[in-house]
Amino acid sequence: MASRTTDRRQVMFEGETLTLPIYLDYQASTPLDHRIEKVMTDCLQDFTGNPHSSTHRFGHQGRRKIEEAQDHVAALINARPHEIIFTAGATEANNLALLGIARARTGPRHIISGQTEHESVLQPLDHLAAQENVTVTLQPVDKNGLINLDDLMSAIRPETILISIMAANNETGVCQNLSAIGQICKERRILFHTDAVQALATEKIDVRAMNISLLSLSAHKLYGPMGIGALYVRDGTEITPLLHGGAQQRSIRPGTLPTALCTGLGEACRLIREYRSNAREHLQGLRARLIQRLEAELGNAIELNGEEAPHIPGCVSLTFKGIEAEDLLHELPDLALSTGSACSSTSGEPSHVLRAMGQNSIDIAGTIRLGIGQPTTVAEVNYAAAQIVTAYRRLIAGNAIPSKQGKTTHHNGIS
Numbered sequence: 001m002a003s004r005t006t007d008r009r010q011v012m013f014e015g016e017t018l019t020l021p022i023y024l025d026y027q028a029s030t031p032l033d034h035r036i037e038k039v040m041t042d043c044l045q046d047f048t049g050n051p052h053s054s055t056h057r058f059g060h061q062g063r064r065k066i067e068e069a070q071d072h073v074a075a076l077i078n079a080r081p082h083e084i085i086f087t088a089g090a091t092e093a094n095n096l097a098l099l100g101i102a103r104a105r106t107g108p109r110h111i112i113s114g115q116t117e118h119e120s121v122l123q124p125l126d127h128l129a130a131q132e133n134v135t136v137t138l139q140p141v142d143k144n145g146l147i148n149l150d151d152l153m154s155a156i157r158p159e160t161i162l163i164s165i166m167a168a169n170n171e172t173g174v175c176q177n178l179s180a181i182g183q184i185c186k187e188r189r190i191l192f193h194t195d196a197v198q199a200l201a202t203e204k205i206d207v208r209a210m211n212i213s214l215l216s217l218s219a220h221k222l223y224g225p226m227g228i229g230a231l232y233v234r235d236g237t238e239i240t241p242l243l244h245g246g247a248q249q250r251s252i253r254p255g256t257l258p259t260a261l262c263t264g265l266g267e268a269c270r271l272i273r274e275y276r277s278n279a280r281e282h283l284q285g286l287r288a289r290l291i292q293r294l295e296a297e298l299g300n301a302i303e304l305n306g307e308e309a310p311h312i313p314g315c316v317s318l319t320f321k322g323i324e325a326e327d328l329l330h331e332l333p334d335l336a337l338s339t340g341s342a343c344s345s346t347s348g349e350p351s352h353v354l355r356a357m358g359q360n361s362i363d364i365a366g367t368i369r370l371g372i373g374q375p376t377t378v379a380e381v382n383y384a385a386a387q388i389v390t391a392y393r394r395l396i397a398g399n400a401i402p403s404k405q406g407k408t409t410h411h412n413g414i415s
Helices: 034-046 055-079 090-103 119-131 147-154 180-187 259-301 325-330 354-356 359-363 378-397
Strands: 011-014 016-019 085-086 110-114 135-139 160-164 192-194 212-220 229-233 302-304 315-320 367-371
Touching: 011 378, 016 378, 034 259, 055 085, 055 110, 055 212, 055 259, 085 090, 090 119, 090 160, 090 192, 090 212, 090 229, 110 119, 110 354, 119 135, 135 147, 147 180, 160 180, 180 192, 259 315, 259 378, 325 367, 325 378, 354 359, 359 367
Parallel strands: 110 135, 110 160, 160 192, 192 212
Antiparallel strands: 011 016, 085 229, 212 229, 302 315, 315 367
């Protein structure tokens, strides 16, 4: 997964050669795995036909590649291949799940979700509430970012048609109890949708065992290409398409499928399924090392967000006392970090996730997110910890003058 960025430089640290800046924003996006790139390149060169053309071998070849990709995506979550609907990404998948389910039903409609969901869930729900007469309830979370299951059950009404709760939060990494929520939905005959974008790289999700009706995923969070995702739609689930103009994909999502992108997503899912347990162990070790080094040097000056809840191993949300995160990132040009979700990093608004967890505006302003991925090394984690400690102490001591021009919550110019 080596980068081809030309403006990077190398330094020696603890006897190893490191390439700077070090990428630590894996919740925003993962680098394209070279094995996936090879599969996609071969596909672009060898499969030139429209996969929906049924009268010649070029179309047949493309269709077989699409079906092979569906097989791999389905196997990752224990679905049936025809239940996989390819989309342009998880944002489209979330919109299709929420808007499609609501529009397929008449009469009173009620949807339950959570206050810490991604904007690609919250904004479609806002639209449904404001424009399509759908009642929406957003469940609060505790200080660790977890939804209370008793409160969730109490929120259910006779007209509740869907519960949408994300598998793992993109800012804190906190994981919700999908099995318990799925059981609640099964007992009450309610559809269950989960945004599983952040979880699938390390967490096993079984849509049948967990009673999940719809699941959104994205390739570029699985070391695959940007621009392709999928929505799992369980057999028998009535859903209204957002787009019209073709009969592809059971008419749920019409349009010519990009064979190479679908193949890239399929290969990403195949590799994740094969190496997920090893990846999880690797990330757990790196995460523990990073936290240990920071706590040893900074102690009570930092606070881990959501640490008492189950979480994906590659995400670390840290609040630094006495400084602003933007100033800290300004002092760390050799680290690609963020203050939160890349999708809302330019809004200037405080994190709705941390606010829902009870943080005040000062603590929110002092919070950064570190994302560790499969290519991350021990030396990179050690270097990052040392750089963060030095930068924090410099800010606290007042020896650095943070730049006040052009600052945003974006992550060091790397997107």
